[in-house]
Amino acid sequence: MKARSFPLLALALLAACGDGADARRTAGGGAADGPEVPEAQRFGGTGVVALGADITDMNPLTSADNNANNIQSFVLFTPVVALNEKLEPVPALARSWELNADSTELTFHLRNDIRWQDGRKTTAYDLKLAYDLAREKETGYPNSSFWTYYGDAAAPDSFTFRVRLRPHAEYMDPWRTFFAVPSHIFKDAKPAELRSHPFNTQRPVGNGPFRFVSRAPGQNWVFAANPDYPAELGGRPYLDRLIVRVIPEAATRLTELLNGTVDYYVQVTPEQLPQLEASRNARLVTFRNRSYAMVVWNQKREMFQDARVRRALTMAINKRGIIDGILRGHGEVAHSSIPNIYWMADSTAGRGIADYDPARAAALLDSAGWTDRNRDGVRENAQGKPFRFTLKTNTGNRERADLTEVIQSDLAKVGVDARIQIVEFGTLISQLNNVRERPFEAVVMGWVSEFKIDDENLFSCRRLDEPYQWPQYCNPRTTALLDTLPRIVDREQARPLWREYQRLIAQDQPYTFLYFQERLEGVSNRMRNVHPDARGDLVGISKWYLLPNGRARQGGGG
Template sequence: MKQRSLSLLALALLAACGGGNDAARPKGGGQAADEPSVPEQQRYGGTIVIGAIGAIPDMNPLTSTDHTANQVQQFVLFMPLVTYNDKMEPVPRLARSWEVNADTTALTFHLRDDVFWHDGKKTTAYDVKYSYDMARTPETGFPNTAFWTHYKDATVVDSFTIRIGMEPHADFMDSWRSFAPVPRHVLEGTAPAQIRNHPFSTRSPVGNGPFRFVEHVPQQRWVFEANPNFPRELGGRPYADRLVYRVIPEPTTLQTELLNGNIDYYIAPTAEQADAIERSPNARVVSFPDRQFLMLGWNERREMFKDVRVRQALTMAIDREAIVKAVRRGYGQLGNTTIPPIFWNHDPQAGAELRYDTAGARRLLAEAGWQDRNRDGVLENAQGQPFRFTLMTNQGNAERKDITEIVQAQLKRVGVDVRPQLSEWGTMLDRINDVERRDFDAVLVAWVTEFRIDDTDLFSCSKMNSPYQWVSYCNPETDRLLDTLPRIVDREASRPVWQQYQRQIARDQPYTILYFTTRLEGVHERLRNVDPDARGDWVGIDRWYLLPTMRNR
């Protein structure tokens, strides 16, 4: 998800540095230990095939809610104004430079003048202003509205200069890392509410990045080709001639396709598959600590989830450590809040009281009025309604399917009847994003936080009718903390407030956060210079290349 994505700090990451390093490396990194450096002129050519279980529903940066779509927008098809280097510091991309005024109330970007949309028109500040204005227009449905909480109107100074007003706030550059402007000349005149339905979203996206759109077959593939006019200062033409993103809903098939050489890059193999991939002479595993966490969302529009004691009890009744060991084979770290353990502001004590404790869970449920009144093994409330709900997750993800079944078994021990339900990815997104209905009981879903943590879209009372406020959680104290945190620019001064915030979320348990993932990628031996990290699965993809002696397409 985007969420998802969803959200810049100079992090002390444990991950490998991304992109560009051609030194010999042991198996598990971007290069094989016995592989000599390939001269640059020999790196050009071939088709890189990427496989994953999920379809990318659309490619519109203004409306898409899918995390993989956001990755493609950042690194493949479009160009955000800035990107992050391997130290997680903003560096130029579409913007050649930028500056802020003395009181940090205006941010000015100076754009490159050599970037063209793939239909031949030059990218200008007018495109950036149009995109920014549309992203701030509620009718457009831009999902990450928290990006702009402290931003104001934009002014085009000249064709390659834009100035945006803002309130002083922490880590203000982060939004520009993942927000990709769109071509004004393609979308202008479309009503904001209809932008998501424009052919640009699914049939004819026009980007300005290192690769350009070729084809989209829904539920099957996206195809991109190298942009020969990409600025040399930014790397020039990508090494690969083409990228093909294939949708392969079955993880076992994905593994087989990787080991047989039919795909070159398998996004997020299961932990169970990691050993088999590493043992193969044809492939390797790259891993890094991620910003993604897996969580169970309790829809507070459902009466049974409105009581905080119930939500706390559900968390205490789930053995999350056992899930990490059984399903992730240890490739994960428990979490109780939305702040990844690799971030400077993570509070390891938040939620410590919600350890696995079935007896404590039963006591809390009893306090909330849930008892097994008819001795059938399922709790009922005072009206005799059983504690029974459907837990939805997306089909095709074996790990998530396994987790729903484990949660079902564990909650049964405390008298809660869970009915797992698998749903097609796009259908599930529609159900949880529909602000009118929110037609679900509970959902197992992943979230990828942004580097600048702003959970307003997830938790703010003011966002009840926005796409990501899935569980309809509202607490004025949480709102106060969400409003305060971005205004404290000094990290040390903000640290105790971050602690208060995380402990508040842990007490309220709008979600049961199962774990933060150690991200895995399966890489075929012919694909080189691949070093993903917490920035994303696709980071540096324009510098990935196929060994000339092993290209078969």
């Protein structure tokens, strides 16, 4: 049987982003990158990245937040493959790969010069262990649907990894965000105990361009340049050290960016744009992102089990007003989980189903049995239970706090009483992922779509007892479509089924999809070569550098 070797097949490329990932623009009082600095002068200094919440788990097998994945992908680990600016897979841990003639076996040939930071070589046995653990249900690997069409794997030698699969579209996509783990650390680990492993928060051992140095919980993560990182993968980073600081208050993050103690502020809040754009010390970098904001309705709670009620709640929320008011126009209305920049997106999916219409929202609530029976301004059901619930979101995110207040106000106008509760980010994620209890009613949250759209983890009936099935939503037809769509390689054949899927989601509203947001990042003018895009906030970080005359700090950054 003849094998064939080729790049990614039928990747769900962005449809409207020019050459793919590069959709950024720069604004602000300072220049973007300015004159080139000779490479020999780029090495040195400490870069500081500011986040609004701590990363509570650095283990790629168990972590479940986007900031952790950014650091795993571009700082601490080496993924099996990477994506270039055209969103094509390129070698990383795997120097090459091949699919056999009948598309049932994928073979990766790994590099032999990537080492864990404790000195041991990264091997196919490490990758096989990570793969096997990720497929164990007790591990709780968040992206378990990655492996729906994959089977058993083998490591026939130290640098060959082979895995069985059923033919399907976009089969390479999981490997851009999947990592080996050190088998000498995890070989005796039990899947059910991985979430509490010391590796996660105390001593992660990576094999990427930076090495873990230390962590102060709630304060920072510190990394140092890996001097032995292979030249073919970029070699030693320009920065000597990288500090990821936790700064809960957005105003403080901006102040520190403007005064030079922070170099990169992830996710600037829209109300800060005028101040940032007027600064001569920092600049704004934006790009079209893969993320959306939504309200998760927990269907374990009786009040959210009726799709009419969920549609009514959506119709009561003024999404365009939110985009214009809170985001200052940096967003697009969302009606499904598929960003408008993807080829299969149907911009009409929510038309007539989930449009802003408070009058129709009120009528739907009436038809579902929720009326204001005692004239107190809050609807009750037939048993007299008021339509009152707790609406949670996370600390350290002004945008979500503002968003939650607007939603509260909009819902009050149709007789629904949402009580806001702000929860520490790690605690909220734990509540969302608590498969036994799901101890929440409704949550304002964000989600970052994969390049391969596969919502099985989010909405399949079979995933109700897995971490990401937050809404506890089950529609057999939706599940059937989620089973079918990944197997269709031909886009024209898949398109009508994608359209049906999006309209079903708009009809059922497991989430209220609010908007797709343009990503806003603040960058110090002393930091150069910073070009985030749809691949992630920290893409290319090994090539970020500080201007030679800008490496002295005013204090606080390291």
